Amino acid sequence: MKKILSLLVLLVTTLSAFALDFTDYRKVTLGSNTPTESNDAKLSVTDNGDGTYNVTFNDIININKDGSYTDNYGTFTFSNVSGSKSGDVTTVTATDVTGTVSGGYGITEFTKGNLSLKFKDGKAYATMAATCTVWGRDYIFDVVFGTDEGFGGGSTGGGETGGETSLIVTVKENFQSTEGSSWGENVTIDWNTQKLVASINLANTGSDKGFLGVTKKGEIAGWNNYGIIFYNTNGSTVQGYAPGQPNNANTNQVTKGEDPVRFEISKDGGVKCQGNVVISAYNIAHLTNQSEIVVGAADKPAGALYNYIKVVSLDWKEPTEPEVTVKDEKTFNEALYMQDQKVADAKVVVKEMSDETINMSLKFGENEYTSTELTKGTDTKGRTTYTGKVANGDQTYDVAGVVYEKDNVARLYMTLTTSITTVVVGENPDVVTPEVTEVSNKTYTSNLRIFDGEEPVVENAEAQVNIIKYSDESYKVTLKEVNILNKTQDLVFVGKAIVEEVPTEGVQPLTIMAKSDEATTTVFGEQVSGTFEITEVSADEIKMGFSMESQNFSYQGEFNYTEEEEPEVYTNNLHIYDAAAPETDLFQADQAKVEFLATETGEFKLTLKDVTLNEKTQDLVFTGALPTPQPGGQDPLAEEGEGEVTPAEPAMVLNATADEATATFLGTTSATAVFNVIMNDEAETENDAFALTFTITAGEKTLGGEFNYKKKTPDTPDPELFCKENYVADGEGFEWDINVDWDTQKIVMSIDPSTCTGSCEDVIGLGAVPTAWDNTLHLYRTSADQQLQGYFQTSAGNNNTGKFAETAPFLVEVSKAQGFVVNNEVKIASSAMSYLFTLSTVKMGTGEGANDKSRATYNYVKVVDKDWTAPKDPDTGINATTVAEGEVEFFTVNGVKLNKLQKGLNIVRTADGKVKKVLVK
Numbered sequence: 001m002k003k004i005l006s007l008l009v010l011l012v013t014t015l016s017a018f019a020l021d022f023t024d025y026r027k028v029t030l031g032s033n034t035p036t037e038s039n040d041a042k043l044s045v046t047d048n049g050d051g052t053y054n055v056t057f058n059d060i061i062n063i064n065k066d067g068s069y070t071d072n073y074g075t076f077t078f079s080n081v082s083g084s085k086s087g088d089v090t091t092v093t094a095t096d097v098t099g100t101v102s103g104g105y106g107i108t109e110f111t112k113g114n115l116s117l118k119f120k121d122g123k124a125y126a127t128m129a130a131t132c133t134v135w136g137r138d139y140i141f142d143v144v145f146g147t148d149e150g151f152g153g154g155s156t157g158g159g160e161t162g163g164e165t166s167l168i169v170t171v172k173e174n175f176q177s178t179e180g181s182s183w184g185e186n187v188t189i190d191w192n193t194q195k196l197v198a199s200i201n202l203a204n205t206g207s208d209k210g211f212l213g214v215t216k217k218g219e220i221a222g223w224n225n226y227g228i229i230f231y232n233t234n235g236s237t238v239q240g241y242a243p244g245q246p247n248n249a250n251t252n253q254v255t256k257g258e259d260p261v262r263f264e265i266s267k268d269g270g271v272k273c274q275g276n277v278v279i280s281a282y283n284i285a286h287l288t289n290q291s292e293i294v295v296g297a298a299d300k301p302a303g304a305l306y307n308y309i310k311v312v313s314l315d316w317k318e319p320t321e322p323e324v325t326v327k328d329e330k331t332f333n334e335a336l337y338m339q340d341q342k343v344a345d346a347k348v349v350v351k352e353m354s355d356e357t358i359n360m361s362l363k364f365g366e367n368e369y370t371s372t373e374l375t376k377g378t379d380t381k382g383r384t385t386y387t388g389k390v391a392n393g394d395q396t397y398d399v400a401g402v403v404y405e406k407d408n409v410a411r412l413y414m415t416l417t418t419s420i421t422t423v424v425v426g427e428n429p430d431v432v433t434p435e436v437t438e439v440s441n442k443t444y445t446s447n448l449r450i451f452d453g454e455e456p457v458v459e460n461a462e463a464q465v466n467i468i469k470y471s472d473e474s475y476k477v478t479l480k481e482v483n484i485l486n487k488t489q490d491l492v493f494v495g496k497a498i499v500e501e502v503p504t505e506g507v508q509p510l511t512i513m514a515k516s517d518e519a520t521t522t523v524f525g526e527q528v529s530g531t532f533e534i535t536e537v538s539a540d541e542i543k544m545g546f547s548m549e550s551q552n553f554s555y556q557g558e559f560n561y562t563e564e565e566e567p568e569v570y571t572n573n574l575h576i577y578d579a580a581a582p583e584t585d586l587f588q589a590d591q592a593k594v595e596f597l598a599t600e601t602g603e604f605k606l607t608l609k610d611v612t613l614n615e616k617t618q619d620l621v622f623t624g625a626l627p628t629p630q631p632g633g634q635d636p637l638a639e640e641g642e643g644e645v646t647p648a649e650p651a652m653v654l655n656a657t658a659d660e661a662t663a664t665f666l667g668t669t670s671a672t673a674v675f676n677v678i679m680n681d682e683a684e685t686e687n688d689a690f691a692l693t694f695t696i697t698a699g700e701k702t703l704g705g706e707f708n709y710k711k712k713t714p715d716t717p718d719p720e721l722f723c724k725e726n727y728v729a730d731g732e733g734f735e736w737d738i739n740v741d742w743d744t745q746k747i748v749m750s751i752d753p754s755t756c757t758g759s760c761e762d763v764i765g766l767g768a769v770p771t772a773w774d775n776t777l778h779l780y781r782t783s784a785d786q787q788l789q790g791y792f793q794t795s796a797g798n799n800n801t802g803k804f805a806e807t808a809p810f811l812v813e814v815s816k817a818q819g820f821v822v823n824n825e826v827k828i829a830s831s832a833m834s835y836l837f838t839l840s841t842v843k844m845g846t847g848e849g850a851n852d853k854s855r856a857t858y859n860y861v862k863v864v865d866k867d868w869t870a871p872k873d874p875d876t877g878i879n880a881t882t883v884a885e886g887e888v889e890f891f892t893v894n895g896v897k898l899n900k901l902q903k904g905l906n907i908v909r910t911a912d913g914k915v916k917k918v919l920v921k
Contacts, residue, residue, distance in 0.1 A: 019046045022124040024146040029292070030062045030073075031139050031218050043124055043145050045092075045117070049366065052080045053092050055117055057128060057143055059103070073141070074103030076130060078115050085368060088393065089151060092117040093175075095183035099130065107132050110141070112220070114184045114296070118151045125151055127186045129220075129294070140218050142186050142294075168316070171295055171309040179206060179303030184213075184221045184296030189311050191288040195266035196295070197316065199307035201259040205232045209302030214265060214287060214295050221296030227287045228271060228279060230263075232302055240271065242283045249283040260307050266314065328352040330403070332412035334426035336364055341498075346425050348412055350386065352376065358386060360399075362416075362425065367392065369416075374399065390416060397423065404429040439469045443480075444542050446560035450484065457555070458484055465544065465559050467534070473497065475512050477532050477546075479559075485523065491548075492517040493530035509535045516548075526550050567597035567605065570690040572708040576611065579695060579702040583721065584739045586703070587611055588840070594692065594707050596677075602626050606656060606675060608707075618665045620696075622656035622673050652677040658698075666698035673697070711744075721745070723862035728755060729854040735770055735845035740863050742837040746815035748870070750859035753781050753788075754808045754899050758852025763788075766814065767836060770845030775835045777820060777828070778848055781806065781856070790820060792833050801827040808897045809859055815866060823896070 026041030042058035055078045062071045078099045083092035094115040101107040110130035117126040125146040131138050148169060171185050189196060198212065205211060213221030213229040223229055225244030233239045238256050242249035254273050264272040267288040271279035287293070295309055329351045336346040344364040351359040358374035374388035379402060386401040401414030406429070413426040448463030449456050464480040479491040495514025516528040532546040537560075544559040574592030575585045593609040608620040658671035675694045683689040691708035722738045740747060751763060760782050767776030779790045782803075788810070790801040804822070813821040816837045819830035836842065844861060846854040890898040891907040898906065906918045 019044065020119065020124075021045075022119070022122070022146070024124065026057075026146075027144045028060055028062060029142040029218055033062060036061055036063045041145060043126060045119060045124065048080065051082060051084075051366075053083045053090075053117075054079050055081060055092060055115060055126070057126075057145065060141060060143065071105070072103060073105060073132065073134070074101045074107055076101055076110060076113075076128065076141070076143075078113060078128075081115060083117075087370065089118055089120045092119075095177070096181050101132065105134060107134065112182065114182075116185055118148075120151075125149075129184055129186060140220070142217055142292075144186055144188075168313075169311040171311065172306045173308045175306040175309075177211075177297060177301065177304055177306065179209065180301060182220065182222075182296065182298040182301050184294045184298060185309075186217060187293050187295050187311060188291060189293060190291065191267040193314060194311050195264060195269070195314055195316070196293075196309070197265075197312055197318075198263040198309040199260040200263070201305040201307065202232050202238070202256065202261055202302070203259050205302045205304045207232060207234050208300065209304075210297050210299040211238075211302040211304045212263065212295075213297055213299065214293055216287065216290040217292035217294055219294060220298040221294050222299035225286075226290075227293070228265070228284060229299060230273075231300070232304075238273065240273070240278055242271075242279050242287075244286075245283040249279045251278040254278055262318065324357075325354045326351050327354050330410065330412075332410070332426070334412055334414075337424040338421065348414065348425060350374075350412075358388075360386065360390065362390060369395075369397070371399065386414070401425075402429070434471065436474075437471045439471055441468045442466070442540075444540070444560070446541075448479070448482075448557065448559045449561065450482070450548075450555050450557040452553070452555055458482055458557070463559065465542075467542075475514065477512060477514060477530065479557075487523055489519065489523055491520050491523070493520065493528075493532070493548075495530070509533045524548075524550065524553075526552065565597060565599060567595040567607070568690070570594050570596070570708070571687050572690075573711070574608065574611075574705065574707045575709070576613070576696075576703055576705040579704045582704060584737075585741075585840075586613055588741060590743075592707065594690070596690070598626060602628075604654060604656075606654070608705075613665070616665065618661065620662045620665070621659045622662070622675070623659065624654055624656040627652065627654070652679075658696075663698065666696070666703075667701070668699035671696060671698040721863040723860065724858060725860045725862075727858040727861075729846065729856055729858065731758065731853050731855045733845065733847045733853045735843055736861070738842050738844055738861075738863060739840065740842060741840065742816040744866055745863050746813060746817070746866050746868070747842075747861070748814075748864055748868070749812040749861045750809045750870075751812060752809040752857040752859060752897070753786070753806050755857045756781050756783060756855050758855060759783055761852040761854050761856065762846045762848045763854050763856050764790075764812070765845045765848055766842055768839055768843065770843045771847045773848060776848070777814065777833065777836060779812070779822075780851060788822070790822075790827050792820070792828050792836075794832065794835065796832075799828045799832045808899050809857075810897075811870065817866060 022043045022045070023040055024043070025037070025039050027035045027037045029035040038061070044056040044058065046054040048054065057076045060073045060076055062073065063069075076099060078094055078097065081092050081094045081097070083090055085091075092115065094113060097113045097115070098109060098111050099113050100109055110132045113128070113130040115126070115128050117124065119125075123146065125148045126143075127145070128141070128143040130141050132141060169187070171187055177183055187196070196214065200211060202211060209232050210222070210229055211232055213227065215221055215224055215227030219226050221227075221229070223241075223243055228240060228242045228249075230238055230240040233253050236255060237253035238261065239253050240251040251273075254276075257274055262274055265284070266281075268281055270277050270281040270284055281288070297304075329349065332348045332350075334346055334348065335342050336344045346362060346364040349361050353359060357372055358376050360371045360374055362369040369390045369392040371388055371390035374386045377385040377387065379385050384403040386399065388399050390397050390399045395418070397416035397418055399414060399416055401412055403410055403412055405411065411426060411429070413428050414424075416423040416425070443464055443466045445462060445464050448458065448460045448465070450458035460482075463482075466478040466480060468476040470476075474494065474496050477493045481488055482491050484491075493514035493516055495512055498511045498513060510533070512532040512534065514530045514532065516524065516530065521527045528548050528550050530546060530548050532544060535543045537543055542560060546557045546559070548555040548557070571591055571593050573588075573590045574594070575588040577583075577585050595605075595607040595609065597605045602625055603623065604626050605621065605623045607622075610617055611620050652675075654675040654677060656673045656675060658666070658673065663669055663671045673694055673696045675692055678691040680689050680691070688708060692706065694705050696703040696705070722736070722740070724736060738747065747766070749764070753763065756763070760780055762778060763781045764779035765771060765776060770776060774793050777790070777792050779788060781788055785803070786806055787803040788806050789803045792799040804827075807823060810823050814836075815821070816830055818826055819833050820826070820828040830837070889909045890901055891909070892898060901918060908916050908918050
């Protein structure tokens with residue numbers, strides 16, 4: 001279906017309805033009031049898509065003579081008015097209709113509405129006359145919108161055209177009126193330079209019927225004292241009047257002769273019928289002093305054919321050339337094709353004119369292509385041919401057509417060609433249809449299911465599908481013995497494949513568009529359209545998806561389908577580390593998920609879900625083939641202990657390849673992995689039954705990892721965790737990366753400030769960026785007062801600890817449980833530092849702002865278990881610190897480190913570990 005639609009787009013831009021808005025000059029005349037003119041009036045035209053239009057005149061206004069007030073009578077709409085298109089001009093006319101009014105003064109409708117509209121390419125010319133009841137009195141609204149320039153007539157005045165009247169203005173042409181239906185057209189005329197002429201056929205007009213009335217603008221073209229009126233008295237005479245003039249200027253019965261009856265009305269010549277004056281110029285002086293008139297028929301209106309009614313110059317003469325008529329007309333109803341696909345039903349009308357020209361129109365949908373440039377000829381078989389060009393807008397085609405007879409009926413075969421496409425109408429009579437034979441005939445067996453919406457109505461594990469290809473590139477698809485709608489029968493569809501214009505790489509499915517045969521149509525009660533998408537797996541196997549649709553139902557189906565397999569999902573702890581530095585986790589989660597799918601075809605897919613690396617999160621997906629069991633070995637999917645391997649060995653070693661997204665995530669174009677899969681059927685839970693160790697190679701980087709592993713819970717700090725000891729800062733700055741799991745760990749420090757020399761040193765900078773101010777823990781030491789002061793800046797404040805006394809050393813603890821603690825005293829609460837505890841890697845450093853960089857001595861900075869406490873010296877109760885050889889440390893009896901001995905009792909520890917008490921008086 002998409003293919004057919006794309007072909008249509010090549011030929012036409014749209015077949016749907018459209019709406020157009022125009023802005024132009026407009027003149028509104030209400031009864032005998034002074035006309036109101038504007039240059040920015042609005043007119044809207046809506047194409048309903050069925051040959052009818054809605055025409056809306058927006059905001060009909062009337063301004064009084066002195067301009068002191070403006071009446072807005074609302075928006076007038078003519079609905080569902082028939083129109084026709086000739087070339088690029090659309091003409092819409094209506095006579096004596098009722099329409100709607102919305103807006104001012106509570107008017108809701110108008111009657112006796114007459115409309116004449118022409119529009120094309122952003123330009124419109126329209127006249128309207130309508131009667132509305134305003135304040136209990138009927139008023140006639142006359143409206144002129146735009147100018148007639150560009151529509152085959154001269155200017156009708158208004159706007160900026162200057163009111164030129166030198167050209168011919170066609171009021172009506174080839175207009176067939178309806179007996180009993182009034183009509184009227186507003187006309188602008190300069191009687192000093194122009195006259196009004198008409199050619200009317202009255203052969204089919206009834207007796208005593210009014211066929212021509214001319215009056216001043218604002219009146220209807222019937223019996224009134226402002227103009228003239230003519231009636232068809234019988235088959236051979238007409239009779240006219242100028243009501244209000246002496247004896248109503250009665251012409252008595254005038255012999256009209258053969259059709260057409262011609263009239264000429266001018267200021268100096270009066271009214272002429274068939275060349276003879278029948279009403280004097282004097283008796284129409286009240287009419288010829290009006291520059292705006294109404295021409296129509298409103299008193300006992302006749303059904304007449306108006307060959308033309310025109311405003312012409314005074315020296316205009318009736319053309320002496322014979323009228324061009326249709327000598328012969330042929331209509332052909334044929335199919336229209338593009339690229340061998342039928343896209344529409346077309347109607348072609350060919351007219352041979354009396355002037356030896358050939359006119360042709362090609363219609364399909366709402367589109368029409370026309371030509372007046374065809375040449376008639378005869379081919380070698382004596383058949384009529386037509387050649388030339390046909391156009392629609394900017395599209396021009398070279399045309400070649402031939403008329404032939406088939407089954408005693410005249411048929412047309414025609415091609416329309418451009419440099420990029422060829423449109424074909426009808427069937428080529430010269431094509432010899434070869435005998436259609438079978439090219440291939442194959443029957444396939446597999447599973448089949450058919451759905452009505454989401455409900456399966458057919459499920460067959462051993463279904464058969466037969467596909468026959470014929471020499472004419474058609475196909476027959478048969479679903480064998482399908483039980484549907486309480487019937488079991490072959491479902492047969494016949495059609496053709498959609499051919500792709502541009503070949504594409506890889507195996508492409510064959511798409512067949514088909515219709516049900518007679519027997520299948522009987523099963524469903526109506527003809528069914530079938531679309532079959534067939535992919536050849538091998539010479540003896542296909543996969544097929546299909547749909548069967550009509551106006552009342554839609555079925556979807558699959559043949560040789562594969563049920564989607566669901567992976568096993570395990571939840572447990574997972575960590576991933578850099579194989580070059582295994583002590584540091586790059587990712588760790590206690591509730592990680594791993595999906596593992598082993599297929600019956602011997603393949604597997606293993607997914608590490610929601611892994612975060614470098615602050616980005618993504619699934620890591622690996623696929624590969626399950627290992628083939630070796631003689632005496634274990635099945636690939638056997639659980640530990642089931643095969644002949646020892647319990648200490650992994651159940652499987654899987655070599656895998658990362659998918660493209662995973663490789664990109666890992667920063668390379670390709671990545672591989674080796675998984676050691678351990679299955680333990682004695683585990684207490686299903687999640688504990690599956691464990692992994694693995695390595696991932698991504699370019700030059702190698703990662704290691706474990707899933708369902710035992711965490712270490714030592715009483716002392718894990719030696720593999722971050723630990724920096726006996727570091728004396730040099731004032732040049734430093735930065736350390738510290739991996740920490742705040743849920744199970746904390747950071748502890750022992751810092752000796754006695755080596756500080758700066759006026760204000762940034763002793764601790766701990767956060768994502770240690771030199772940043774926001775969301776970073778800072779501890780400053782000022783030398784003047786030997787005091788400490790901490791901060792943690794957030795949007796809520798800086799959490800200033802205020803200054804407090806230092807000790808040498810002082811002990812620091814940063815933990816999610818308590819926050820920032822110095823010498824066992826909480827300085828900043830954990831809740832005020834919550835951002836810090838979202839970081840799995842923090843940086844320790846110095847150098848915030850203009851402050852001095854640290855020269856402190858860091859006895860230790862390390863990550864420990866959250867329950868860890870500093871061990872105490874068994875003799876003194878002083879927390880142990882590392883003392884370099886030859887050094888002596890001084891402490892108070894409470895374990896607070898001193899820079900030197902102080903008065904009172906001191907605890908002294910020497911480098912060899914000996915401790916003694918010293919009293920200073």
